[in-house]
Amino acid sequence: xxxxxxxxxxxxxxxxxxxxxxxxxxxxxxxxxxxxxxxxxxxxxxxxxxxxxxxxxxxxxxxxxxxxxxxxxxxxxxxxxxxxxxxxxxxxxxxxxxxxxxxxxxxxxxxxxxxxxxxxxxxxxxxxxxxxxxxxxxxxxxxxxxxxxxxxxxxxxxxxxxxxxxxxxxxxxxxxxxxxxxxxxxxxxxxxxxxxxxxxxxxxxxxxxxxxxxxxxxxxx
Numbered sequence: 412x413x414x415x416x417x418x419x420x421x422x423x424x425x426x427x428x429x430x431x432x433x434x435x436x437x438x439x440x441x442x443x444x445x446x447x448x449x450x451x452x453x454x455x456x457x458x459x460x461x462x463x464x465x466x467x468x469x470x471x472x473x474x475x476x477x478x479x480x481x482x483x484x485x486x487x488x489x490x491x492x493x494x495x496x497x498x499x500x501x502x503x504x505x506x507x508x509x510x511x512x513x514x515x516x517x518x519x520x521x522x523x524x525x526x527x528x529x530x531x532x533x534x535x536x537x538x539x540x541x542x543x544x545x546x547x548x549x550x551x552x553x554x555x556x557x558x559x560x561x562x563x564x565x566x567x568x569x570x571x572x573x574x575x576x577x578x579x580x581x582x583x584x585x586x587x588x589x590x591x592x593x594x595x596x597x598x599x600x601x602x603x604x605x606x607x608x609x610x611x612x613x614x615x616x617x618x619x620x621x622x623x624x625x626x627x628x629x630x631x632x
Contacts, residue, residue, distance in 0.1 A: 413476070414575060414606050415464060416440040420473035422459050422629075433459040435629040437473070443574075446601040447608045448620035456629040458579075461610045465577050466494040478574060495523055499568030503580035505560045507552040513539065513563045514548040517570050524571060538566035542596055558589025565596055569605070576600060578609040582616055594619050 422434040434456050441447050451457045462468040463475060466482060469490075475483045478497065482490065500506075507516045517538055521531045539545040542562040552560050561581065568576055578597065582590035598619060601607045609620060617623045625632050 412443050413440045414443045414445075414478060416474075416476040417460075417463070418474040418476070420463065420470045420475060422456075422463065422468070423471045432629050434463070434470070437629075437631055439624055439631060441606065441608060443606055444601075444604055445606055446598070446619075446621045448617035448623045449608065449610050449626060450612060450614065450617040450623060451626035452612060455626045457610050457612075457626045459629075460626065461577065461579050464575075464608065465498055465500060466490045495520065496571075497574040499571070499573040499576045501561070501564050501568045501576065501578040501581045503583035505552070505557075505564045505584070507560055507563060507567075509552050512549050512551055513544060513555065513566075516552075516563055517567045520567060521571055526571065534570045535566075538570040539563075541569065542566045556589070557585050558592055561585060561589065561593050562596070565593070565600075569600060574606065576605050576607045578607065580611055581609060582611075582613070590616070 417437050417439050420434055420437040421432060424431045424433055437460065449457050449460060463470055470483055473483065474481055482493065508519070511519065514535055517535045518531055521534060526534065536545065539548055542565050544559055544562040544566060547555060547559060555563065581597070582593050585593060594616065597607055597609065609616065611617050
């Protein structure tokens, strides 16, 4: 079953009198349970595609179907609710809140989802254990290495079992050892049934996926 589908998607940015087509008539689909990499050079359009897939932006034209629903022109409030419920994000810069512990960082999105406290506690515990960072649950980001911070970010992304895990350059700020650990975690998540889409400029990272979609000049090549 298709989890997401971009149909004739274009995204055009206007800068003064100039029109820049960041995406030009894109057509792709990702099935439930797939591990897909979207790759391309800087300026290829892959970041714009990530923003659309993650419901962080809307297309200029075309149709985006997510979980069977046309989400191309939904109001921001509806997109926010759907994004919080259904998508787990992993960012290159971790995006952890520095004043919160690892445990609290993982719990925060669950609070936004109005998950009851007793249920949150169990989900947080399970997620931290799944990524092997439970022993550091009371440490703040400044007390963790880059690899450990990314594990916390992955735990945060997977805690509520979202429909889609969307990882934007998840190894970009990590050394090679930590990068291998993170990719191993993502592969394990995929093997357990998760749908994983990673955005990366690195062909070696992309090769870890089952399927690679290459973007250049706003088009799938």
